Amino acid sequence: MTEFKYLIQDPIGIHARPAGLLAKLAKSFEGTTVYLTKGESTVKASQLMKLMGLGVKAGDEVTIGCEGGDEAAAAEALEKFFKENL
Amino acid sequence: MILIQGKGVSRGVVKGPLYFYKKPDTTVVKIEGADLEAEKSRLEEAKKKSIEQLEVLAEKAREEAGDESAILFETHAMFVEDDDFVECINDCLEGENCNAEYAVKEAGEQFAAMFAAMDDAYMQARAADIRDVSQRILNNLMGVVDGGIDSDVPVVLAADDLAPSETLQLDKSKISGFVLREGSSNGHTAILARTMGIPAICGAGADLVEAYQGRECYVDGETGQVILDPDELTLQALREKYEKQQEMKKLMETMRGQEDVTLDGRKIKLYCNIGSPDDVAAVKSNDGQGIGLFRSEFLYLKSDDYPTEDEQFEAYKAVAAAMEGKRVIIRTLDIGADKQVPYFNLQKEENPALGVRAIRICLNRPEVFRTQLRALYRASAYGKVAIMFPMITSVWEVRECKRACAAVMKELKEEGIPFNPDTEIGIMIETPASVFMASNLAKEVDFFSVGTNDLTQYTLACDRQANDLGKFFDPHHPAVLRALKMAADAAHENGIWIGICGELGADVSLLPTFLAIGIDELSVSPSSVLPLRAEIRKSIAQLCNLEKLEW
Numbered sequence: 069m070t071e072f073k074y075l076i077q078d079p080i081g082i083h084a085r086p087a088g089l090l091a092k093l094a095k096s097f098e099g100t101t102v103y104l105t106k107g108e109s110t111v112k113a114s115q116l117m118k119l120m121g122l123g124v125k126a127g128d129e130v131t132i133g134c135e136g137g138d139e140a141a142a143a144e145a146l147e148k149f150f151k152e153n154l
Numbered sequence: 155m156i157l158i159q160g161k162g163v164s165r166g167v168v169k170g171p172l173y174f175y176k177k178p179d180t181t182v183v184k185i186e187g188a189d190l191e192a193e194k195s196r197l198e199e200a201k202k203k204s205i206e207q208l209e210v211l212a213e214k215a216r217e218e219a220g221d222e223s224a225i226l227f228e229t230h231a232m233f234v235e236d237d238d239f240v241e242c243i244n245d246c247l248e249g250e251n252c253n254a255e256y257a258v259k260e261a262g263e264q265f266a267a268m269f270a271a272m273d274d275a276y277m278q279a280r281a282a283d284i285r286d287v288s289q290r291i292l293n294n295l296m297g298v299v300d301g302g303i304d305s306d307v308p309v310v311l312a313a314d315d316l317a318p319s320e321t322l323q324l325d326k327s328k329i330s331g332f333v334l335r336e337g338s339s340n341g342h343t344a345i346l347a348r349t350m351g352i353p354a355i356c357g358a359g360a361d362l363v364e365a366y367q368g369r370e371c372y373v374d375g376e377t378g379q380v381i382l383d384p385d386e387l388t389l390q391a392l393r394e395k396y397e398k399q400q401e402m403k404k405l406m407e408t409m410r411g412q413e414d415v416t417l418d419g420r421k422i423k424l425y426c427n428i429g430s431p432d433d434v435a436a437v438k439s440n441d442g443q444g445i446g447l448f449r450s451e452f453l454y455l456k457s458d459d460y461p462t463e464d465e466q467f468e469a470y471k472a473v474a475a476a477m478e479g480k481r482v483i484i485r486t487l488d489i490g491a492d493k494q495v496p497y498f499n500l501q502k503e504e505n506p507a508l509g510v511r512a513i514r515i516c517l518n519r520p521e522v523f524r525t526q527l528r529a530l531y532r533a534s535a536y537g538k539v540a541i542m543f544p545m546i547t548s549v550w551e552v553r554e555c556k557r558a559c560a561a562v563m564k565e566l567k568e569e570g571i572p573f574n575p576d577t578e579i580g581i582m583i584e585t586p587a588s589v590f591m592a593s594n595l596a597k598e599v600d601f602f603s604v605g606t607n608d609l610t611q612y613t614l615a616c617d618r619q620a621n622d623l624g625k626f627f628d629p630h631h632p633a634v635l636r637a638l639k640m641a642a643d644a645a646h647e648n649g650i651w652i653g654i655c656g657e658l659g660a661d662v663s664l665l666p667t668f669l670a671i672g673i674d675e676l677s678v679s680p681s682s683v684l685p686l687r688a689e690i691r692k693s694i695a696q697l698c699n700l701e702k703l704e705w
Binding site: 080081083084085087088089091092112114115116117118120121123125 | 226228229236239265274
């Protein structure tokens with residue numbers, strides 16, 4: 069499992085637009101599963117509704133974990149995504 | 155030959171199959187003991203169709219408004235396929251051994267409830283997205299057609315009457331004419347038909363029976379006749395009329411690009427009335443020189459909840475930008491009276507035309523007003539936006555509106571959001587009080603625009619929605635025309651301009667009177683622009699007189 073932490077900057081947090089993009093991106097790594105954790109709750113980043121249901125807001129710290137064959141590359145792409153969009 | 159006589163409310167002759175509009179019935183009932191395999195394959199089919207529709211919508215949004223707008227539909231498409239949502243539907247389907255409709259409805263409600271319960275206004279609002287997506291899947295399961303018209307060719311749409319929210323949903327490209335059993339020439343369907351430039355008939359009555367569904371008919375929007383199986387003579391007359399109409403259209407084409415000026419050099423601003431951003435295409439194709447009335451109600455009528463600032467901003471910006479620096483006069487919320495919106499929870503009134511409507515709602519509910527004003531001012535950075543307040547009766551109302559505008563401008567400035575601080579402000583002249591107070595009101599604003607339907611209704615004490623007032627509801631009444639002149643004189647004495655944005659503006663028989671009064675602007679249905687331009691260019695303003703103001 070490759071992990072990194074990220075502090076959300078976007079004022080509305082993980083809202084529909086970035087959630088949609090994130091879920092799409094998370095699904096694109098074949099054989100690798102992406103998890104997102106906020107506090108006690110962990111969801112698969114590909115689960116769009118649950119992801120939005122976490123209610124991640126500006127100032128929240130989230131942990132992104134990647135597990136599978138391509139986890140290093142996935143983590144790198146995701147880190148870039150968070151920096152650009154959230 | 156079958157002849158149904160109604161009242162013609164939008165001119166033109168057209169032929170097409172009669173199509174009776176049905177309110178979509180999407181009541182979901184639970185059916186237990188369903189054939190699970192069959193239900194599952196129906197569900198798959200409906201999901202597939204939903205995704206296809208959403209992809210088309212996303213593509214259309216991308217072309218018209220860019221990536222940002224497309225993402226909404228793409229997100230909706232992802233909701234349809236969301237693993238948890240699908241699992242929830244399947245669990246319900248198998249657990250309850252029920253029909254697909256019920257399972258989709260249940261799952262949709264469950265997820266919508268999850269969002270509605272979140273302590274974040276943005277996420278709460280997403281509940282509406284989930285409901286929208288479930289509704290789409292349901293529509294596909296139940297065979298409800300997007301746009302309401304299940305036909306490959308344009309139809310003559312028949313109905314009792316159509317509510318504004320219903321006409322908004324209809325796919326206009328599939329409508330070649332309207333025939334209503336009820337309705338009036340000032341009703342919304344009639345106004346819509348004139349905007350679209352297609353023939354329409356109201357008050358066709360009980361003779362219009364559903365047994366005629368699908369039968370080829372002719373609609374003559376001038377005589378108010380619907381004709382099935384015409385005899386040879388009638389057919390010939392209709393053909394001649396149609397050909398004449400086509401010829402006229404060709405002639406009108408020569409008016410495109412010409413200036414709106416009388417033979418003696420009086421220039422008129424010839425603008426258009428529109429009801430939604432979609433109508434801008436008609437304004438452009440008819441060469442309107444601006445928008446004299448953009449009714450903002452569509453935003454409120456088409457949604458189940460107050461439209462957000464961003465939603466409104468996008469709509470206003472789209473129109474302002476599309477008009478490329480030409481004036482776009484946007485009228486603030488004008489609901490109440492005949493236009494009802496459930497979520498406003500307005501009290502039922504004995505006499506809604508005289509009740510809490512239009513600017514009165516805005517001044518009573520500063521938050522609703524503020525949201526709209528913010529959206530309007532933000533849009534003012536993208537074109538020549540002007541703001542117009544409806545149903546004014548007093549100077550204090552205008553001052554209060556202006557204070558609200560000033561407050562919004564201050565906010566935007568502090569937030570660093572661009573807007574045009576010189577955005578013009580105008581008022582509708584549609585109450586007798588505003589006519590009597592015109593010289594005081596003129597000192598407060600940049601322009602007047604006369605709403606002739608309401609001015610007629612209030613001046614003559616005639617309900618504009620009533621079907622049977624007939625000769626009593628007379629917009630040509632000298633009292634109405636004198637009111638126009640009083641307002642125009644007050645406007646000119648105070649150095650501002652005055653226009654007409656009511657239906658009367660397109661009435662060519664009154665053009666000489668308007669020129670004599672000194673009306674500066676006429677805002678009409680897009681389809682009336684070229685014929686009116688032809689009349690203006692034939693007129694000599696100096697020779698026009700005020701004889702119609704005499705009894």
